[in-house]
Amino acid sequence: MDAAMKVLKYLKGCPSLGFLLPQDGNLNITAYCDSDWATCPMIRKSLTELCIKLGGALISWKTKKQSTVSLSSAEAKYRAMAKTTCEITWILWLLGDLEVHIKTYVHLYYDNKAANNIAANPVFHEITKHIEIDCHLIRGKIQEGVSRHSISALQNN
Template sequence: MDVHNAFLHDDLHKEIYMDIPPGLQRQKENIVCLLQKSLHGLKQASRQWNEKFTKALTSNGFLQSEHDYAFFLKRKGNSFIALIIYIDDILITGNDEVAIKSLKEHLNKHFHIKDLGEPKYFLGIEIARSHIGISLSQRKYVLELVSDSGLSGCKPSAIPVKQNSKLTTQEYDKVASSIEIDPPLEDASHYQRLVSRLIYLTMTRPDISYAMHILSQFMHGPKHSHIDPAIKVIKYLKGCPGLGLLLPRNADLDITANCDSDWGTCPMTRKSLTGFCIKLRGVLISWKTKRQSTVSLSSAEAEYRAMTKTTCEITWILRLLGDLGVQVKGPVQMYYDNKATNDIATNPVFHDRTKHI
């Protein structure tokens, strides 16, 4: 299939020139109007834009996916077209060049679009195609991040985060019967801007997902002990800026999942940590590191909750692939490492240890 990249320019994004209200007499030249309310950036603006774009596609025979509202499909005989949109950037793929060309002409009637051809750079992601498959990386983004941080000449780090790293929001940390003061950062925006840029990088770098889970917990009030781990992540990225994801051309369409949990890992709330990764054709397509919403009373309970989150993600992926008409070999294999969890899943007997789950 050929993939095409396009950029939309809607009438809402054009510059608007206001006329002088009727009845107003000009007493001086170059008078201006006092703005009472913003014309752009309203709460309903994004909803109105999505509604307008959806109507333009549905009028052309497209169906909006029930599992991802930014995903549209059109099938007619052997012709197949898929489209995904992010704000005003869209990707179009399909097996019918004539239908794709007709779609572009249809969109150009409703919006002002710019056809960028085969995508090589989309939303900060570098796309490279070869006979092996498609490679996704953010190398340019990483190099700009390292340069802006002033760490171009630093020594790279072998790991993104120290093992058993426990960051807290406490002002005083008792270590070896001594008290160390950990005051808040004078400029919190520096830490917030740095972590926000690193979070965007996790789209193609699952290796820093756990580190960003830790650092993102302190965006509201970062302290001096939090900035050093963030710098360590950048030093790690400096040593491997070109790492990314490779989507091979030929492989079996099977899905496998791995899930795990860390019981009571949060030192502030004692909540457990859920981590999972899901592979299609042996390639990562979904991953997450997230703190659980409730406190687990045992490691088996924490593992069971991690399995639940992983199962929900697998269900969503299977339904999304079903919209694409992709038949996945089943059942999906999920790997975990807790015998008690396996016993509960195999024989869910009601007793005191599981009735609260």
């Protein structure tokens, strides 16, 4: 609750700044994530990029270097999905504290078929051992279904 008060004080002190929410009351959350595999030329770490919208309003965005070197583009994408899932979970928790309840699934859009197959496959293969924790995180959130922290992973075509 302290964080919410800080945000409100900040917005009160800066009336010309803020973000616009849609008038139609659409409180659906949509998230997009991507990664740039081995983009850092010195240490070959990948970048995670994400943005999250509430209704049509952008409420969170981030670009950050991943903490470990990914062995494949699928691994880099899956790590980006895991970070986005954590951000969505935090936003849903914050909205719940503010008595704003999201009644629909959160749609997570990404563009990697291999990452989609890893998320859907309950059997871990030798080649995916190194990202097992991220797999468990995302699969667990998908399987929670209709709970407050529900996420539906969709693949862009």
